[in-house]
Amino acid sequence: MSLALSPAQRDALEGWLAHLAALDGAAANTVTAYRTDVTGFLAFLAQHHGAQQGLGILTRLSQSDLRAWLAHERGRGVAARSAARALSAVKSFVRWLSDREGFDATAVLSARSPKFQRKLPRPLAEDAAKAMIETVGTQSSKDWINARDMAVVTLLYGCGLRISEALSLTGDALPLPEVLRIRGKGGKERLVPVLPAARAAVARYARLAPYPPEPGQPLFRGARGGALSPRAIAKVMEQARMQLGLPATATPHAMRHSFATHLLSAGGDLRAIQELLGHASLSTTQAYTAVDTARLMEVYEKAHPRS
Template sequence: MTAPGPLALAPATADALARWLEVEAATRDRSAHTITAYRADLLAFLGFLGGHHGRPATPASLAGLRQTDMRAFAAAERARGFGARSLARRQSAVRSFLRWLSDREGYDLSAALSARSPKYARSLPRPLSPDQARDALDMVASGHDTPWVAARDVAVMTLLWGCGLRISEALALDGADWPFREALTITGKGGRQRQVPVLAVARDAVATYLAQCPWRLAVDQPLFRGVRGGRLDAGAVAAALRRARAALGLPQTATPHALRHSFATHLLAAGGDLRTIQELLGHASLSTTQVYTGVDDAHLMAVYRAAHPRG
């Protein structure tokens, strides 16, 4: 079954979907990528209902949804090859839309909303060891025929490992952000801002890249440039690290994002506390940081007891 397009929807349903997406973007600070994913999730769901019931889904017909409908949708998605994690994410978007619709229209959708999402094992991140991270950056430094490109890739990866930035955050930096001060103001997921201290090694790596970059640095232009002068794409950085890990025999989990994991894990091993690491990473919850660093419950409780005034 192919994903339906917007024309497969009843006008009232298309309007409801558009309004919900506007609310999500405006009130919950959803990124454009998230809104696009939500739209695809709901088009798949509403398109399925149209075929399942033999008529386009309308807000009124959605009021009669039952658990059996949700289970049938889940079964259809599994048959299309969706794994448990992807299906859980898709069902989460569907439930959010249905909750919004029930509040807006006064529908009782408790039966449909009570359907359980599939369970899946959350894969733990696999950070690089300090030696592996250093070796990877050294390999990247000599892994490209064009010196300024190699210096650029090293600078980006140093920001990931040395400052814990997401790759999207590093590539969003502009000329106005340079020269780096003691800390960078980073706007992360959900529009949350945080202050990230900048290590001298990261500042030096960026300075080395800029000294070789053929493109003039301008306040309104990207700090990290692609070979044609536009904003650097994350795929180019991933390719550089992919070549390095192949040369070093590192596992496939050695990705740019693994460098961010490594930042958190190495900081914790050096005595950093989880709350500080949470703030540096820009996580909304401590539980995310716990998973990110591979911290067990015993360590988490030790941090809690040390921090709580009655601990």
């Protein structure tokens, strides 16, 4: 597909991607996805207009060009969510290019995104989250593995960590401080308070583990001493949720969702929760307000059944 790009377009695309990676701190996966999205758009333009247009076509983009592209994407079976992400990438690219080349990008920037139903996070109820933590600590015949699994899941729920963030901790993190510095997506750092229960759970694991924690080495180890895999935690939570009768949505990431939702329910500030989770955009965190409202409506419906 990249063969459809003119040299000027290819140079501009690489310049924008380098800008995203260097100055905006975009993660490698994000850069790859944006490259694919914008390359597809530029390839469509070449086909739509019958020839390579260089940067000139980008300075003259119209609403009809964008509508034609989105219709083409729908015809290929691209879901509305994916099309919306691609349009966001195109807007970002054209905005960056317009700043460099000095043209008016209003036609592109004002384009409406395809509508789609956002999937709301599926948190666990507070008692279910606590039961999950306790139950994962009973799945193995080895005490240290039980302590390990309990410590990891406690970090997910008690600190709102992603599973990758919890498993990236090394022996240098011990003993866990009251505030932990976490490097999240795109290499962005944030400070996360660590509850006493989480510090105690990790300390217990460290005492029982047959592999002494070492600086620079993974804190959480697998049964044979290698780095613990995310799949191992997903599997032990799968076993626990079957025992507890919880839905398939009770995954490691659901513990992070539960952390945010329960904080919000307790009166937590949305902006503070955004910082704790490491969300780049407040709109991502705002999904939890919808969850909280949905749960409130469930309670309302039960308390006031329709006649």
